[in-house]
């Protein structure tokens with residue numbers, strides 16, 4: 610068996626055709642019809658009015674934080690168990706990230722803890738859906754309404770997923786997606802910010818494009834970034850989006866196969882098949898080693914690698930990030946669930962190109978190393 614990578618995308622739809630169209634017509638920059646098409650088709654898919662394509666998912670979060678007007682000194686609540694991009698967007702805006710521990714079952718933010726962290730400086734919540742199951746948007750919306758907070762929904766892992774029947778990405782003041790190659794829709798690199806508010810959409814378009822102003826180009830009243838997505842990226846993204854429903858089915862099929870084959874393994878905790886909000890979409894197949902496994906994730910991942918199987922550790926919790934501790938943030942914070950799963954959790958090969966025999970082989974070797 611050749612090496613099984615943790616992720617391999619599927620690119621055998623219209624990707625090549627659309628890319629050729631860009632090259633044949635000369636439209637390779639951010640000006641081009643595929644950018645508009647991806648924006649409107651993606652927005653329609655998640656019931657949003659406006660989509661603003663950007664160069665990656667982290668940029669989407671950075672622009673979103675500014676668009677909802679997070680200012681220096683503002684506190685923003687986020688899960689401790691997430692990617693650095695959520696926290697760095699807050700810090701770069703001068704805000705203060707306030708990490709909250711996760712639930713052990715679905716690994717999402719524990720909403721019962723949020724209110725105890727709210728202060729007069731709290732301005733927003735970043736709601737992140739982790740690994741395949743949506744977080745509790747009802748609770749987050751209730752808390753936000755009660756305390757007058759904005760919501761950014763980070764649905765970067767949730768293309769095609771729903772929350773109580775409504776599309777993930779349709780919640781909050783703005784929502785963000787990534788189109789990195791391990792996501793359910795990829796454009797190579799890419800991302801998008803979505804909103805229903807026209808004014809916010811205009812602000813995001815301006816921020817994405819260096820805040821050029823219309824009255825006199827190269828004269829600026831505000832600072833933005835060059836976060837533009839190219840037509841080449843959008844061409845790939847557009848072709849991918851056409852296959853989203855099919856991709857969701859593949860993820861669920863692979864996830865269910867892992868579930869069946871690993872059901873008798875008493876040394877790991879498997880991901881939940883569903884939580885109260887949705888069936889798992891298995892963006893990745895995430896497992897947590899139990900005490901009787903006698904090893905942590907790092908050890909297990911090394912042993913898997915010796916068998917030619919790629920895997921990835923879980924997120925490293927925000928409150929333990931050296932970069933933030935060195936800034937004087939999160940002194941001596943203790944969030945036991947996030948710390949526990951970060952030490953003992955990792956995910957198995959989960960890409961869309963994964964074959965059934967590769968899943969069978971992966972499970973066989975995992976059981977062998979845990980024996």
Ligand SMILES: *Cc1c(COP(=O)(O)O)cnc(C)c1O
Pocket residue numbers: 665666667668691692694695737738763764765766786787788789799800
């Ligand atoms: C992937 C991801 C991002 C960042 O997206 P990039 O395109 O890699 O910058 C942000 N948030 C979450 C939850 C992600 O999974």
